[in-house]
């Protein structure tokens with residue numbers, strides 16, 4: 218048996234993380250990719266506070282200029298000190314320039330404080346805005362977007378890394394501005410002293426920039442190559458440590474297998490990371506060697522100039538100082554460009570997430586769906602999940618009249634839940650039309666459609682709220698105590714509330730102090746109460762009683778019967794005894810409707826439904842459980 222428990226190798230890389238073939242690494246590309254990332258950061262900062270953005274720009278430019286100015290003043294100090302003549306006289310002559318240098322230090326210190334103040338006000342605003350945009354895009358996305366694994370991963374990367382990169386790139390952008398200005402000042406100063414020195418300095422600059430860009434690119438490629446494995450590692454970590462899997466993990470003695478799986482993926486990631494780090498170090502070494510050549514050339518040129526009398530000693534001192542300033546500005550500028558370049562990839566995820574999120578946003582339309590449709594009609598409706606190879610529904614034709622109770626039955630995976638979602642406009646039909654009266658849901662405002670539906674899910678959401686809110690969240694604007702009591706009584710949730718330490722005010726979440734968790738059946742009762750409280754015209758109950766005990770189930774069906782007298786109801790269930798009285802039973806098989814009619818009609822036709830019903834009836838009569846009847850029953854013969 219294979220030791221691979223959760224495969225990695227055969228998992229497709231998300232579309233957005235696929236490398237375009239033959240991408241070459243070049244400084245040009247790095248520089249070209251920067252403006253869009255920079256403009257995104259600047260626009261975001263501007264949106265949060267134009268005043269602070271402007272101030273940040275001004276103080277950074279000023280800070281760069283003051284550094285440059287200080288450099289030139291220091292050059293003057295050198296010139297005065299290294300000039301020929303008596304020392305006291307040279308010192309006195311150097312004093313004005315020295316005063317300018319000291320002044321520039323003071324101004325620089327003040328500007329640094331201003332920079333810190335502006336940045337600490339701007340950065341949290343940018344982070345908040347970026348976070349807000351991601352959250353808004355995800356909150357407003359259509360339901361179907363969350364069925365797409367690619368989109369979910371993009372949301373994770375764009376939301377986490379993208380937002381973090383936006384925040385850090387703001388700092389790097391500031392470093393780039395001030396570092397760039399002082400670098401330019403140094404190159405200009407050196408160039409003015411002797412035109413031969415500037416190219417050598419520039420060679421060192423380009424070598425550093427090339428190495429940084431290439432190292433970033435390698436790191437980014439490594440990131441893309443490991444996206445899928447990192448996702449898988451996350452999955453294994455979850456199943457190996459999460460509470461939801463704890464019971465089966467122990468009962469199935471899977472702990473060591475999961476640990477081995479985790480190590481297998483982690484080892485493969487680690488090996489790649491080490492390989493990438495070695496390559497990056499090699500690139501850096503090449504860059505530094507080239508930069509060293511540039512520096513050496515500069516000093517050789519300087520030596521030759523001094524030797525041949527092409528430059529005075531005082532000016533040579535200034536040149537050395539300017540070159541040193543140049544190299545240190547070069548280091549900070551390169552670091553900033555490098556980090557910005559790396560951030561630009563993740564900012565691109567953020568941008569893609571916003572674009573894709575906007576494309577997948579739940580639209581709005583002036584066409585409103587009827588509040589209580591007289592007839593819901595599906596014509597040739599097919600539906601395929603994103604990324605699925607087979608449709609979940611195929612050419613379904615169905616009409617449900619107001620007040621009708623339609624039961625959907627069929628084997629696992631036959632399409633019952635999907636049909637419930639398409640019929641209520643939660644999922645759009647891939648082809649065919651769904652109409653509520655004469656309104657095509659493809660053209661209707663989704664909010665108006667969803668306002669008229671209530672969904673009782675088989676596995677209801679466990680809202681981390683009080684027990685009361687777990688019910689009233691069904692329709693927050695309702696605030697109807699009488700309806701609350703009724704929903705709680707009919708669903709059997711009243712018995713759950715009676716066991717809670719603070720009754721309806723108990724918080725239902727273990728994440729909070731004094732929070733309480735519920736059993737599966739208890740959560741289901743809360744879900745039913747929520748669906749009943751919502752009191753919508755169209756009710757979809759998907760296996761509403763699967764986790765309930767027999768007494769609670771009987772009570773819920775009694776409650777549902779009363780509630781459904783006023784509503785159009787779609788009931789998905791495997792317990793066929795509960796739907797004998799449904800107005801219509803629709804049998805699905807592999808996404809198609811294969812039979813429909815009342816219980817009596819379907820039993821008379823002796824088809825698919827008859828077979829399923831007889832199987833269940835036999836089980837209740839004891840046929841399946843007795844070895845006598847089946848010859849291979851579950852109960853040992855006495």
Ligand SMILES: Nc1ncnc2c1ncn2[C@@H]1O[C@H](COP(=O)(O)OP(=O)(O)OP(=O)(O)O)[C@@H](O)[C@H]1O
Nearest residue numbers: 364602605609627628629630631632633634635636
């Ligand atoms: N999120 C999804 N992505 C891809 N395929 C899905 C998804 N959900 C369901 N399917 C597939 O669609 C088909 C119909 O699923 P559906 O949940 O509607 O079946 P069902 O009849 O309600 O099953 P059950 O009785 O087990 O609840 C199945 O083949 C299932 O594998």
